Amino acid sequence: MLTFHNPMHHLHAPVHEFFRGEKVACFETPARAEFVLAALQAAGHELREPDQDAASALAQIHSERYLDFLRTAWPQWIALDPQNEQRQPFPSVWPVRSLRSDVEPENFVARLGLYSMDNGSPLASGTWAAARAGADAAASAAHSVMAGARAAFCLSRPPGHHAGHDFMGGYCFINNAAIAAQTMRNLEADRVAVLDVDYHHGNGTQSIFYERDDVFFASIHGDPLTEYPFYLGHADETGVGDGAGYNLNLPLPAGSDAAAWFAALERACKAIGYVHADALVVSLGLDTFEGDPISQFSLTAGDFDRLGTRLAALGLPTVFVLEGGYAAAELGDNAQHVLRGFENCAAK
Ligand code: Q9C
Ligand code: ZN
Secondary structure: OEEEEOOOHHHOOOOEEEEOOEEEEOOOOHHHHHHHHHHHHHOOOOEEOOOOOOHHHHHHHOOHHHHHHHHHHHHHHHHHOHHHHHOOOOOOOOOOOOOOOOOOOOOHHHHHHHOEOOOOOOOOOOHHHHHHHHHHHHHHHHHHHHOOOOEEEEEOOOOOOOOEOOEEEOOEOOOHHHHHHHHHHHOOOOOEEEEEOOOOOOHHHHHHHOOOOOEEEEEEEEOOOOOOOOOOOOOOOOOOHHHOOOEEEEEEOOOOOHHHHHHHHHHHHHHHHHOOOOEEEEEEOOOOEOOOOOOOOOEOHHHHHHHHHHHHOOOOOEEEEEOOOOOHHHHHHHHHHHHHHHHHHHOO
């Protein structure tokens, strides 16, 4: 499969995050993308660097002041204290109910809180460069499919589906799936379906498109009553205004088996047919894998093949965008199974 990989991804390499109150090594590492690249190379996929600029879609998906903050965050952090080069900034205060988010504070950590949904998205010196190049990779994959490719894969990190219009979260900074969907809308597609199969609900993508009927969002994920991101992803969230009926959440209890997962996939695929989408973006999180260290579904490599096959049967021009998946050593093999299942079926 035609694959656009992000040549800057390694510049985003934070060291630690918080897990159960303790500082632990980051789960979302450069090695993840390296394992996927190696597996695709070995399997003979066509690998390219981004050849499109995502600037116009970026301005449609994210707020100007959020993008300005992201671009300048690291230099501002260093300006506070040169020793900060060795430190990761984390937010500590957030503008929850009754607090104001319309006034941008001058204090750096306060602005970091304003533009974050959690303390789980550590910044590093090259976060902006990596995330910005990832947007170009997503736009490039979208362009290639609109120009006639059957499918394309955006192999990038950091991931994107938790990032909203003006906030980062869950290891995500720029919403690559939203960039891909918007890019397809800006070209020929009248309606795009985004199917999010990451273990975690794609709250950023849902919120970006919640009031729009030109992008349908469907997600299969761990029930937010117990699973991150906790505050979005319930079945009663179906869209508002023009977007009413264009959002479908299929939460499953943590620990659900493959049979339950594929039953949900069937419902999502049926819905994608009903809305007459003419292009598909797959937020391809592979943290549904049985060996994932932070998630609790139990899909196997064979199940990933089956997923790819079912997606190909939708018959839509398709962009795959890498999201989560933290069993790094198995990530390449698992991605390869989805793409192989897709291509085997698409060829028939
Ligand atoms: N902060 C994606 O899969 N919770 N993000 C981990 C420690 C956040 C996952 C617990 C999980 C976010 C793209
Ligand atoms: Zn995830």
